[in-house]
Amino acid sequence: MFGSTSDNSRGNISSSGQILTPVRFFWPHGGRRVFLSGSFTRWTEHVPMSPMEGCPTAFQVVCNLAPGYHEYKFCVDGEWRHDEHQPFVTGSGGVVNAIIIAGGQDMVPIGLNTETLGRSNMEVDDVVMRMGNPSQDFIPRMSRADVEVSRHRISEFLSKHTAYELLPESGKVIALDVNLPVKQAFHILYEQGIPLAPLWDFSKGQFVGVLGPLDFILILRELGTHGSNLTEEELEMHTIAAWKEGKAHISRQLDGNGRPYPRPLVQARPSDYLNNVAKKILENKVATVPIIHSSSSDDSYPQLLHLASLSGILKCICRYFRNSSSSLPILQQPICSIPLGTWVPSIGESTSRPLATLKPHASLGSALSLLVQAEVSSIPIVDDNDSLIDIYSRSDITALAKDKAYAQIHLDDMTIHRALQLGQDAYPLYGFVNGQRCHMCLRSDSLQKVMERLANPGVRRLVIVEPGSKRVEGIISVSDVFRFLLAL
Secondary structure, eight states, X not given: OEEEEOXXXXXXXXXXXXXXXXXXXXXOSOOSSEEEEEGGXXXXXXXXXXXXXXXXXXXXXXXXXXXXXXXXXXXXXXXXXXXTTSOEEEETTEEEEEEEETTOGGXXXXXXXXXXXXXXXXXXXXXXXXTTOTTOOOOOOOOHHHHHHHHHHHHHHHTTOXXXXXXXXXXXXXXXXXXXXXXXXXXXXXXXXXXXXXXXXXXXXXXEEEEOHHHHHHHHHHHTSTTOSOOHHHHHHOBHHHHHHHTHHHHHHHOTTOOOSSOOXXXXXXXXXXXXXXXXXXXXXXXXXXXXXXXXXXXXXXXXXXXXXXXXXHHHHHHHHGGGGGGSGGGGSBGGGSSOSEEOTTTSOOOXXXXXXXXXXXXXXXXXXXXXXXXXXXXXXXXXXXXXXXXXXXXGGXXXXXXXXXXXXXXXXXXXXXXXXXXXXXXXXXXXBTTBSSOEEOTTSBHHHHXXXXXXXXXXXXEEEOTTTOBEXXXXXXXXXXXXXXXX
């Protein structure tokens, strides 16, 4: 893929007096060592490309090019490759990618028709090179039929496979007694590295709810409210059951949807089909659904088998179609060509829900309010250039349970940066998945690649960034993927 001209473009001049344009070349398809070579290096020099931070399968390099027509190719682990998702031509050197730098139309070789620069599975009129705009993306056409075929096959798979397939071969599921003190419960969640846990009521002999980060957010906000009925001492002894009973009036104030609290536990059986499990998660706006098995007809002696999530279901989809991805035409589409996710208005189609970002010096109180009001699981933290610095998630809030940190916190005085430092100082690896806290993707990444990343446990959202600058372009969540795939 050819890249865009950088922000400080057109500042270099060649020995012949030509103005050179910095162009970012990008290879998003993996490999261990990737080099760039082209007509601008006389095909003799191999320019090493650097892996991108946070995107180990993507490589980039910036080269200064003169106006005119250029051909290039990638050497990936010793094998010559071209990017089929970008304009290419077939010449004496085989199949190569090609670009035209603005101002160089007169320098295009005689006999070359720029209208025929093309890509596989595309019609000629879809790939006309935009003269004077080297950053233009070339998006393959996706027909309505391709979308419907892919949706039908995925829906068919989900309607034939049950929640049994989500159960791991081994592992543990943690449940909390409703009579545990709230403070102790959050210590357990944090120390076990889990965001939430089902609640068990011995007196009723059943699972009655879930305790998660939203509860701790409400507790912190209640403590920070002038005239709060809850004190630190009461929280020390306050049980989960007592908190849940007293939560209703707080939640009604924060939840503009007027949903009743406490809400009944959303659960599923092992025999439930995956499409119904996914719809339960989406419709109830929950992170997980407990998979509960009862050995008797009256649902007594329930057994908690697993916590089903959209990531787990997505992993099943990826595993099933991994070797037959051609049967799902939309999997190879770049995400920028799909009505998917939330984008900043200048990059993609604006949605009804704005993209929520915060600066590191914003208050913790503003972050918690945004997490609750926007009903999102995490918020990108950006600098003054909108480049990604970090991410603040709901689960990060449980770090403040350690050593009564919440007792000394004034939400409007503590910055997000300081709150993240508190958590990482206590547990340096907390919040990391596969060695990363910020999980990113590129607008040119295929839907298949995005789905495989979101299928990793603990990864619920990918921040879409610009190569190099890491400017935030959008966000795509696992919920977004399922709403698109299931046409919800």
